[in-house]
Amino acid sequence: MTRLAVVLLLALGACEHEHAPILLVDVTAQTGPDFTTTSGAMPPSQIVEVNGSGVCLFDTDGDGDLDLFVANGATVDDPEHGPGSRLFRNMLSEDGELRFIDMSEHAGIDLRRWATSATAADFDADGDADLYVTCIGDDVLLSNDGQGHFTDITKVAGVAVPGWSTAAAPGDIDGDGDLDLYIARYIDWNFAAPPPPGVPFRGNSVIAGPAGLPPQADVLLLNTGDGSFVVSDANADIPPAFGLNAVMIDVDGDHKLDILVGNDGMSNQLLVQAEAERLRLRDSGPARGFATNMSGAEQATMGLAIGDVDASGTPDLISTNFSSDTNTLLITDGKYFVDRTNAMGIGPPTRSLLGWTTRLLDLDHDGDEDLVTLNGHVYPNATPESMASAWRQPALIQRRDGDRFVPMSFADGWLAGARVDRAGAFGDLDGDGDLDLVTAELNGPVRVIENRAAHPGRKGVVLDFGGESLALGAHVVIEAGDEIHHRWLAPGTDFQGWSAPQIHFSVPREAMQATVTVGQSTRQVRIPASRAVRSQPQPVSATGHPGS
Amino acid sequence: MSGALAGHYELILAGQPGPARVRLRQFLDAEGDDGRALFLMGLSHHRERAYPKAVPWFERAMAATPPYPPAAHFLGWAHYHNGNATASRAAFEQHLRLDPNEGDTHFGLGVLALERGDLDEADARLARALDLQRRRPDRPLGVAKVLARRSEVLEQRGDVMGAIELLGEALAIDRDLYEAHFLHARLLHRAGRVAEAAKAEAAAHAAQVRVESADGRPR
Numbered sequence: 001m002t003r004l005a006v007v008l009l010l011a012l013g014a015c016e017h018e019h020a021p022i023l024l025v026d027v028t029a030q031t032g033p034d035f036t037t038t039s040g041a042m043p044p045s046q047i048v049e050v051n052g053s054g055v056c057l058f059d060t061d062g063d064g065d066l067d068l069f070v071a072n073g074a075t076v077d078d079p080e081h082g083p084g085s086r087l088f089r090n091m092l093s094e095d096g097e098l099r100f101i102d103m104s105e106h107a108g109i110d111l112r113r114w115a116t117s118a119t120a121a122d123f124d125a126d127g128d129a130d131l132y133v134t135c136i137g138d139d140v141l142l143s144n145d146g147q148g149h150f151t152d153i154t155k156v157a158g159v160a161v162p163g164w165s166t167a168a169a170p171g172d173i174d175g176d177g178d179l180d181l182y183i184a185r186y187i188d189w190n191f192a193a194p195p196p197p198g199v200p201f202r203g204n205s206v207i208a209g210p211a212g213l214p215p216q217a218d219v220l221l222l223n224t225g226d227g228s229f230v231v232s233d234a235n236a237d238i239p240p241a242f243g244l245n246a247v248m249i250d251v252d253g254d255h256k257l258d259i260l261v262g263n264d265g266m267s268n269q270l271l272v273q274a275e276a277e278r279l280r281l282r283d284s285g286p287a288r289g290f291a292t293n294m295s296g297a298e299q300a301t302m303g304l305a306i307g308d309v310d311a312s313g314t315p316d317l318i319s320t321n322f323s324s325d326t327n328t329l330l331i332t333d334g335k336y337f338v339d340r341t342n343a344m345g346i347g348p349p350t351r352s353l354l355g356w357t358t359r360l361l362d363l364d365h366d367g368d369e370d371l372v373t374l375n376g377h378v379y380p381n382a383t384p385e386s387m388a389s390a391w392r393q394p395a396l397i398q399r400r401d402g403d404r405f406v407p408m409s410f411a412d413g414w415l416a417g418a419r420v421d422r423a424g425a426f427g428d429l430d431g432d433g434d435l436d437l438v439t440a441e442l443n444g445p446v447r448v449i450e451n452r453a454a455h456p457g458r459k460g461v462v463l464d465f466g467g468e469s470l471a472l473g474a475h476v477v478i479e480a481g482d483e484i485h486h487r488w489l490a491p492g493t494d495f496q497g498w499s500a501p502q503i504h505f506s507v508p509r510e511a512m513q514a515t516v517t518v519g520q521s522t523r524q525v526r527i528p529a530s531r532a533v534r535s536q537p538q539p540v541s542a543t544g545h546p547g548s
Numbered sequence: 549m550s551g552a553l554a555g556h557y558e559l560i561l562a563g564q565p566g567p568a569r570v571r572l573r574q575f576l577d578a579e580g581d582d583g584r585a586l587f588l589m590g591l592s593h594h595r596e597r598a599y600p601k602a603v604p605w606f607e608r609a610m611a612a613t614p615p616y617p618p619a620a621h622f623l624g625w626a627h628y629h630n631g632n633a634t635a636s637r638a639a640f641e642q643h644l645r646l647d648p649n650e651g652d653t654h655f656g657l658g659v660l661a662l663e664r665g666d667l668d669e670a671d672a673r674l675a676r677a678l679d680l681q682r683r684r685p686d687r688p689l690g691v692a693k694v695l696a697r698r699s700e701v702l703e704q705r706g707d708v709m710g711a712i713e714l715l716g717e718a719l720a721i722d723r724d725l726y727e728a729h730f731l732h733a734r735l736l737h738r739a740g741r742v743a744e745a746a747k748a749e750a751a752a753h754a755a756q757v758r759v760e761s762a763d764g765r766p767r
Contacts, residue, residue, distance in 0.1 A: 203565075203598030286730070286749050287737040294700055296730025296752065324599075324629055336738050343665040343704060351631030385600045388630035404665075 020364040020455035022397055024372075024437065026414035027450045032100040033088045035446045039073035042443040043380030046076060046194045047187070047209035048136065050378040051166070051244075052422030052442040054117030054496035057429075058129045059466050060107065061148030065090040066427045066500050068100055068438055070446055071115035071133055079114040079136060079191055089148065090429065098430045100448070108150045113137045117423070117496040119168040122469040123157075123179050124227050129466065132181060134165035136189060158228045163216045164189045169492055171248030171257045171473040173234075174279050178223040179469055182235075182259050182271075184243030185216035204386050206379045210264050215240040218261065220281070234279040241266045245304050247493045248473045249315055252334050255520070257473050260290070262301030262319060267291035290317070293328045294339030300325070303495040307360035307369045308486035309344070315475070315488050318346065320355025320373055320495070323382070323389035327355050327373065346371075346398065349407035352389050353396060354378065356495040357424030361435050364399065365455035365506040367483065371398040371405055374439060374495075376420035392418035414449055425491075427500030433460035435504045440496075458506045461527055463516065465489055465501040471518050472501065480507040480514040480527070489518075553584050557591075565592035583609045583616030594622055599629040610642070617646040624656050633660055651680030651687065655694055667701050674698040692722035699731065708735050719751075726755035 028034075040049025054071035061067070067090050074082025087107045088100035104110075114136040120129040124143060131142040131150065138160035142150040154160050159181070167184040174180060187210055195208035217240040221229040245262035251270065252258065259271040259281065270290040274282035285291035292298050300322040309316040314334045320327050326347035330337040341347040353375040360369040375393035382391045395415060398405035410416040420442040429436040430450065437449040453460065463478075465471050471489055478485040491499040507514065507527065514525045553575065559568035569592050575585050590605030603626045609619035620643035627636035640656045647653070658673030674694055681690040695718035699711040715732040718725060729752030736745035 200596075203593060203596040203601060286733060287742075287745065289734045289738070292727075292730050292734075294703075294731065296727030296734075324631070336734075338703070340704075342663045343667075345665065348631065348633050348663055383600075384630075386598070388600050 018455075018457070019366050019399065019401075020453055020458075022363045022370070022399065022408065022415075023452035023454075024363075024395075024397075024413075024415055025450050025452055026447055027098070028445065028447045031098045031448045033068065033070075033086070033102060033446055033448075035070060035086060035088070035102070037070065037072055037440050037443060037446060038075065038083050039443055040076050044378075044442075045197055045207065047207050047213075047378075048076060048164075048189055048191070048194070050207065050442070051116065051496065052420075053440045054115065054134075054498075055423045055425045055438050055440045055446065056118035056120055056131070056498035057425045057427040057438060057500040058120035058131075058498070059500075060087065060089065060129070060144065062128065062146060065092045065431065066429055067148070068425075068446075069109075069118050069120070069131060070440065071118040071496070073116070073136075074112065074114040076191055076194070081112050082114055083112070085109060085111045085115050085118075085133065087148075087150075092430060096430055096432070098448070098450070103148070107148050109142070111140055111142075111152075113140070115140075116164075116166050117168070117498065119170055119181075119492055119498050121170045121179055121472060121501075123170070123181075123223065125178060125225075125469075127467070129469070132159070132168045132170075134161075134168050134183065136164045138162050139165050139168070139183065153227070156228060158230065159221055161185075161219050161221070165219075166244050166496065167246045167492060169246040169248045169259065170469070171259075172470055173220070173248060173257050173259070173273075174222055175256070176223075176225065177470070178225050179472070180223050180232075181221040181229065182246050182248060182261075183219040183221065184246040184261055185218055185240075186210070186242050186244060186264070188214040188216045201379070202387055204379070204381055206381070210242045215242045215266070218243050218246070222279075232279065235271065235281045238269065238271065238281060238283055241269065244302055245493065245495060247304060247306070247490045249306065249488050249490050250473065250475060251315055251332065253314070253475075260304065260317070262304050263298075264300045264302070265298060265322075267298050268301050268319070288332075288335065289337035289339070290330060293326075293341065297325070299328060302356045303358040303373070304493040305358040305360045305371065306488045306490050306493055309340075309360070309369075311486075313477070313486050315486075318358060318360065318371060320358045321350075323354040323377060323387065324351060326350050327353075327358070345404040345406060349396060349398065352384070353393050354382075354389060355396070356422045357439070357497050359424070359426055359494060359499070361426065361504055362460070362506050363397065363451070363453060365434070365453050365458045365460050366400075367458065367485075367506055368400040370400050372396070372437075373398075374421035374424050376422065376442060390418065392420055394418050395421065414447070420444060423496040424494050425497035425499045426494070427502055428462040428464075428504070433462055433504075435462070435499075435502070438497075455506065457509055459509050459511075459527075460504060460506045461514070463503040463525065465503070465518075468501070468518075474519040476503050477517040478503070478505050478514050479517075480505075480511045483507060483511075553582075553588060556585075556588055560588065560592050560595055563595075565596055568592050581608065581612045583612035583614060583619070586612055587616045587619040587622070590619060590622060590626070594626060597629070599626040602626045603630065606639075615646075617643060620646065621650060621653050621656070624653065628656065628660065633663065636660060649680055651677045651684070651690055651694070654680060655690070655697070658694070659697060662697065662700060667704055671698070671701045674701065688721050692718040692725055692728075695721075696725055696728040696731070699728075699735075703731075703735065708738055711735055712739060723751070724755050724759050726752050726759055729755050 037053035242264035261269040270285040327350040586609035593602035606623035624639035654677035661670035699714040702711040733748035
């Protein structure tokens, strides 16, 4: 059963391809949730406390709107018994009013272990999205009954991956028709014996790690198809690293999923399937230019953004990194990556920032993708005077303008505020044809950020792949009129965030139909002419004709 | 650095910026704003990569009577590391007005131009830097750095083979430029020279271990 929801934003005038104002508004006070995350103490004194909690957007109960799971942390003195992860149900009203209600107990969510992120996908192929929660401690798999009630099936599924997991990337890596999982892991951490603080950094005394601490090897879990997973040795040749991010997409167009792993202070990895006869992963990052930036520097990759920056139809990548370094743009021809960080203006505005979640999306509905990045330092004693970077930092919007990304400044509101942001997840929360945002500040509030973009000559479209877990990682090509947009269905690239499995693009207001190619299958999608205040998913037949 | 401040300078080079600062403060208290002493205060922070703390000292060194011109060069790098490209460029240009033949400062302006994506300016600055550094027998490492960064200009212009050649020259001069080794490996892969690329990768990792061990950085 495939499902493709089409939502759109009403166009009000005719001013094609000009920028519309970027309007991202914090509406948490009106919508909830009223929730503060826990990730150790504030200010942090150990590296285990600095990464924050995770956020995950998915439809728990099949009502067509996006609910919110917060993978919450705990404290170093009792990492197994924190305040608990929470599930907030989206009570979107008929007239578009957004409201999140805590339904954790009702949903059977009772997870108090230190959680770091959550991945929502249909692991048991029963038609609803389950939750894989990465933890410091054994990971947890929660099975969804389709009504939004969850059961812990970790033991029977065999997924109690130990250690400090940071990200779980789903995809059918072995091509057998079910979802496998690549688990990125970080530091071999021992709560009972943390490293002493007081490491020198630029004349300051700072928290220890990750350098000097032991990295952990990642874990590949293969789905057996009977509700359980087995640990694969296909990545046995990949050395341990400080993994913070992982995503499965087909980078080189060979119709096999590859795995991109973002590592902290070590080379990033591009794991490709090295052998035809059996599943064997080899790191081709150094050979293809994915491992380091142009200068050969191993960076501290936190978040990854994927998009077709150079309009070549291949997946280009942007990584967020540490302060006094730049975020990095790698353009690929499908085989090799070349660093175009500076040529396209990505680098200089990011030197004073320490970036986490990042995503390419068409914020101003002008047809190309802009870049949003959440920022905040790991060292509470960071100041512009001490480390050329502040503890609290604003989000950065870099608007695509021709062949450059241009940093934007804002006088007030959420976009101007300085915070210690970490995780973020994107999705069309209010069904108005653009992507909104949920963020988790370190030991701070979860925030709902509404996108109020409105272009006078164009309309936004959101395609929802919530019922198509096997499409995860797919290359999605949208042809509408004379415009072609390339996207990749990669919801988990946000740092410790799982975005809704949605694809967003904008088209001229007169466009009424699009041809959408997902992987190797093509379908036609009707684009409504007027604003859908509250859209319901539109089923689409396998042959691609609109079902409504 | 000679005279009364030579010992202070040696302390900084020996990795003891704290004791150096104590002595420099005593010197400044006794002698007033001396451009060289103010510069050394900035340098003590600069060597610790505490660039925000270095900036005001370099600025004071340039405001002193007489100013100490090398402070403008270091001010350029401190601003660069602080992410302030405009101030960095201004400081480097100020230094060139005082010392137009300082290759390291042309190099700094070349790096800034690379970051702006201005390949023509970067190429011109780095070419000038290379010419000046080659005239100085005491600057082989300066030559290597320029060659490595100029390879980025060639790569961005599509001249992969030219970039490989420049990196080879750079690494023949300074085998510890591990970032250049990594870039060399990447470009050799692109050129299909797989065996050489593997060697370059191994050399990169070995150089990285050497440099980070010498730097006291854990890995």
